Amino acid sequence: MGRTHRVRSRIRKRRAESGADSDSDIFNELHRYLGRAGWRNESRLSVRTFQSTGRGLCSKQNLHPNDLLIRVPFHCLISLKTLEHDPDFNALFNSVENFPQKELSFQGLLAFYVIFHQHRAQSQHQTYMTTIPEFFTNPFFCAKQELHFLPDAILEKIVAQNQEIKAFYELLSKEFTSAVCECCSSPLFPNIFGLDQLKWAYFAVNSRCVYVDPKVVVGWVPNSYFLRLIKDEPKLALAPFIDLLNHSDSANTISQITSNEPFQYELYTQRGYSRYEQVFINYGELPNSKLLVEYGFYIPGNKHDFFEMALTDIELLMKSRNVVGHRNKFKFIRDHNLDQQMFIHRDEGPSHNLVVALYLLLVEESVFPNVLSQVAFGSSEHFESLIHDEIRTLVQLKLEEYEKFLKGLEDFTSRTESGEVVLGYLKECISYLSKFLCNY
Structure with a gap:
């Protein structure tokens, strides 16, 4: 519990350092941050708190089928391309000789990147980091006493998640055993990159990412160093502001990366919304068991449930x-x-x-x-x-x-x-x- 408290305290400290005293301040700053990067809020999206889902997005105008939901410059997303072009993150890996190849999951690597920048005082991603929730409601974070009342099907998935996270942590801590942070001179493991930090970041990535076509991303960085380290496709990207869209089983959205520069990530809605009605994204035809374990929620009457x-x-x-x-x-x-x-x-x-x-x-x-x-x-x-x-x-x-x-x-x-x-x-x-x- 103490370690979890320290994770949350660190996030609160980052928010205080950014001058954001409330959710309103945090998302106003995110607007400005994305605006400086070239984003234009064409569909007039706004952050609101909804009774059924909590924080989400609505539009200040009516949206019709096939309308643009959001368009964000791709360089605002945190993808394989971001990692590849980050000299400080590259330097950390370059300090290790013969880093094992094809052993890291890309989700784990992104989680590692989140912790890396959450810790850095002058991170270029500081504004986005303050918007990531302090905690998640996946069954993984249930108290030990609560686990006695979870079905075996859910417990088995939690055990698998825990094994994956621990294996990833052990691999990193072994390779970076003598590494120290360049900004505070503290040992990276376990002082900065603790297991509890990784658990939080793992689910942050899992719940905040969008799918991106790995062929497109790899095409931008064909000789990527990190591509040699990961064992799966780099099909995930952390998506500032887009990650505020909640999932609905009745939503239908189409995503694409524009083919010409400047590259943009776009989402189009296939259904209409009245102004100030919450707008949704669709993760796929997922049953409640999947939504619960992976994202920490379920949908009453989910039409895709079994x-x-x-x-x-x-x-x-x-x-x-x-x-x-x-x-x-x-x-x-x-x-x-x-x-x-x-x-x-x-x-x-x-x-x-x-x-x-x-x-x-x-x-x-x-x-x-x-x-x-x-x-x-x-x-x-x-x-x-x-x-x-x-x-x-x-x-x-x-x-x-x-x-x-x-x-x-x-x-x-x-x-x-x-x-x-x-x-x-x-x-x-x-x-x-x-x-x-x-x-x-």
């Missing part, structure tokens, strides 16, 4: 019915990835893989792979009617499990903000499962 199931859920169903599954069947299901994409949809019913897995484990008598293959990949239209009751029982067991999680989290009175978001997510899941049972 509810995932796991083999362990089917095993619990089998146990409740005193059914023993043969290992050949489980092996067949895993070997053919039938345990992937197992879900229920409120309107469309159970997925194909869920139906097949349930049929193989609860109805099919043969355990021989050739027979299982004929069953699994032959006509399966009649399977669902044969396991209708099993599907209902599976969903009912899941509903009871989530109700227990909800009760436990409600009884825990010292909830964090992340815990509050998870609480709402559990209620949304319970509502989703209940509606499925009513309709199925």
Whole structure:
């Protein structure tokens, strides 16, 4: 908790140093900063606080389908090109001989860059750094006591995130073991680049970035030093002001980078908005579980939502019915990835893989792979009617499990903000499962 407090204190200090005493001051300064860089607020966007989402953007004019939502000079975004043309950041890496190649994630590298500039007193990105939230509401930041009331599917993703962040931190701390900060002479690790700072920056990047075409960006810096270090494509860019646009499942936006200089990043809306109505961006057709883990929120009634199931859920169903599954069947299901994409949809019913897995484990008598293959990949239209009751029982067991999680989290009175978001997510899941049972 102390380390988290220090992260937030550092951000508050940066805001104070920038002369920004309130959110209004911070975003007015961001306007001026972008204006000096060539940005023109053509669609008259304004920062507002909305009841449903908190901070977001609206326009002071009506917007129509296909209207420009925002156009920002590309050099205002923090991308691979930014890192490549930053002499101080390059010098830090040049101080290390034979830095490992193809081992860094680009998201991690951007997070490292954020911490690097958050610390520097005279950073050219200081104005933008003050606009990044002090904390995030992803389940990753739940208190330890709250983790007891999180579903396994969410916990598994948190563990994976934690492993990725720790591995990245260990790699950097090993390579920069003797490095010191040129502006304060403190050791970089762990004094400046602590693990908690990296956790914060990792989610800052994850929630503040836009997608950019990596081929375009790489084309600008074809001999990039950092391109040799990263193991994935540089398809992310931190986007000042654009990152204030919230996601909606009903939004439809098109992004592009202009083909001629001066290069611009543009967003166009495919739906209209009345003036002062919140305008949205769309991250993609994402279910609430993805939105929660990656971005720290969920959407009530999300039209892209579905509810995932796991083999362990089917095993619990089998146990409740005193059914023993043969290992050949489980092996067949895993070997053919039938345990992937197992879900229920409120309107469309159970997925194909869920139906097949349930049929193989609860109805099919043969355990021989050739027979299982004929069953699994032959006509399966009649399977669902044969396991209708099993599907209902599976969903009912899941509903009871989530109700227990909800009760436990409600009884825990010292909830964090992340815990509050998870609480709402559990209620949304319970509502989703209940509606499925009513309709199925």
